[in-house]
Amino acid sequence: xxxxxxxxxxxxxxxxxxxxxxxxxxxxxxxxxxxxxxxxxxxxxxxxxxxxxxxxxxxxxxxxxxxx
Ligand SMILES: [Zn+2]
Numbered sequence: 001x002x003x004x005x006x007x008x009x010x011x012x013x014x015x016x017x018x019x020x021x022x023x024x025x026x027x028x029x030x031x032x033x034x035x036x037x038x039x040x041x042x043x044x045x046x047x048x049x050x051x052x053x054x055x056x057x058x059x060x061x062x063x064x065x066x067x068x
Contacts, residue, residue, distance in 0.1 A: 001026065003028035003030060003031060003033055004033065004035065004041040004042075004043045005028065005031050005033040005043045005047065005048060005049050006028060006030050006031040006033070006048070006049045006050060006054070007048075007050075008028065008030040008031070010028055010029040010030045011026050011027070011028050011029075012026065012027060012029060013025070013026060014026060014027040014034060022038075023036050023037045023038045024036070024037045025037070030054075031049045031054060033049075
């Protein structure tokens with residue numbers, strides 16, 4: 001199975017439905033995209049990722065510590 005966002009085959013099952021084996025949640029070990037087996041995934045072209053985009057991603061600004 002290929003990741004819908006980065007197209008790598010580094011997908012694993014993260015969790016299964018607790019009752020009835022009804023769904024599974026998959027996660028990509030490359031870009032950390034996750035989705036449920038019951039979803040129809042359509043990643044728009046502007047949201048696709050590749051190695052170069054991941055390498056040049058900006059860090060989320062850290063939250064400063066609380067005062068006092
Ligand atoms: Zn991915």
